[in-house]
Amino acid sequence: MGACAFGTAQHANAQSSVTLYGIVDASLLYTNKTLNTTTGQSASHQYAFTDSGLTGSRFGMRGAEDLGGGMRAIFQLESGFSVANGGLNNSNGNLFGRQAWVGIDSRYGTVKAGLQFSPFFLSVYDSDPREMAYFGSGLVTYLNNVYVTGLFNPNGISYTSPEIAGLQASGMFAFGGTAGDFQAGRQYSASLRYHFGGLTLDGALYSGNAGGSAASIAIPSVVEFVGRTLGARYTFDRLTLKASYTQYKVAGSFNNRVYSGGASFGITPALNIDAGVWVTRDANDGANNSILASTGLEYSLSKATITYAQVGFVTNHGGMHTGLSVNNALDLPTGTTAGASIGIRHTF
Template sequence: MGACALGSVQCAYAQSSVTLYGIVDGSLLYTSKTLNAATGQSAGHQYSFTDSGLSGSRFGMRGTEDLGGNTRAIFEIESGISVANGSLNNSNGNEFGRQAWVGVDGGFGTIKAGLQFSPFFLAVYDFDPRQMSYFGSGLVTYLNNVYVTGLFNPNAVSYTSPEIAGLQASAMMALGGTAGDFQAGRQYSASLRYHLGSLTVDAALYSGNAGGSAASIAIPSVVEFNGRALGASYTFNNLIVKASYVQYKVAGSFNDRVYSGGASYHITPALNIDAGVYVTRDANSSSNNSILASTGLEYSLSKATAMYGQVGFVTNHGAMHTGISVNNALNEATGTTAGVNVGIRHMF
């Protein structure tokens, strides 16, 4: 530094930037039933304030540094929070439990190392007709099946290729971190996407083992399961239509298959409506099944602030307890439960 100041050597500094960002989302929730965990039946209706009715409340930082040759160093750290009480939420329970990774990006693709989303989860996210709303969407069925496993993956290294002739591949390996036992907590995932004009098709898989160092974090992400996903979307001007099939096969337990479809439509640049239907069936027992259906209306007051309303219902049969809301109603009672959610979201 002193040599630079004295001018005895030539010094150059790479261009870099750091961005602070976040979402603050709060809402009111009504459900006609709540689950009594002991009986599987209803414990009565509820009115509640709910953190993150549409999008998960969070804050984070992302940064880049130009390394030259069309290559950048990149990083991102992200924490989930609750606007209900200021605590950690919408993550694995750690301070930066949503994302905490560093990597490099260039013409060769993107390499990341650290806590990150799996290619399997990102594929499920992309083909959800309700954009993974925290109310009545594919995020509810995902968390209801395997909770945060595959969503927040610690100890992970991933590679995503550039898009070539419409094809883009992604792969991730998460190490369990247990000395002498490579398989404990080991997780891997991959996806292959094809994009042609308005059509996008994606296939993804996930395989995870129990145990490992991830079992000791605040909210463990080590449910032992195999996942498979296949989805497609097509854009018609302001209308986007999506459909997908997702399998959650949990070791020694259920083998749920979720079939979903729906659409979103921008009525005006400020007003958007979407709707989705999610049918879940347990391949191990046909008596276990559910239907979740919901719709939402979002109105943008500005580029950063939006108000929204959502309504939906879920019907559970057998041992199925699909919920209707990620927060406050992730698991629901046998029979039919109706729900309504209204709130406001601000992004910065």
């Protein structure tokens, strides 16, 4: 992500900096089917202008102040918006609905307090073959299962250790925010990562309760679920291979297991191609399953601007409604649906 600093100041011999950054992403989307949400059946095809076809449109600020002794005070505020209409989007419905935290960074690790991503989501992200693209990726299967729970975590406190002998651990606890009911809306997550050369192994867990203050947010992030993930990534030269297993279990409803694999390859410094497959199966009912497959091509016009094209299909069986795109096609009907997306993304 590109960024540009717009100011520095000195106070009591300590240096501070604030950086403004963002992404503006717009695309055209086609799917040969849509989902009739009233009947649950297939409806006609669609042509749509789509906000954020590759990565979510956003803007934010991050900053740091040198406290001396290798310590820094840090913060980040990040808001999602729709390039289609200028409204809030790609977050949980609040002004800074993606991230809003303050913390301390030192050689002993990093502590953050506030709205932040969970270690579970970050592990799923790292092992996704298409890096959680908004079309045809593990982000679609994530949101299909638990919406933004575990992605945007209010009231969170987290710690991430430094990397020691290739190992790095992270943990997060998020308070529910309801007086007199400590368990309502409570969330916790932890991850462990091992890195050696081109190999990275990731494992993480998540557990969240329903209710709490986050239930009143425009897009609630309190689906009561248990999550587990194991993933691997190997990079050599211009090729990166990824594979993962992720479980989303909602008691009394479903127990979906997602198996994914894929690769990305830098054809030239300006041209990159990636592809992935995501197989979802409900352990509670074998009739519910889906296969999502997609590929994407990105061409860099400059360091800040890329154009892209993506194609994919999804096949749903039983009660599964896996989609193709986070925006405009998150849920799709039984049977096979094909789609494509072309767009442009600028970072600053």
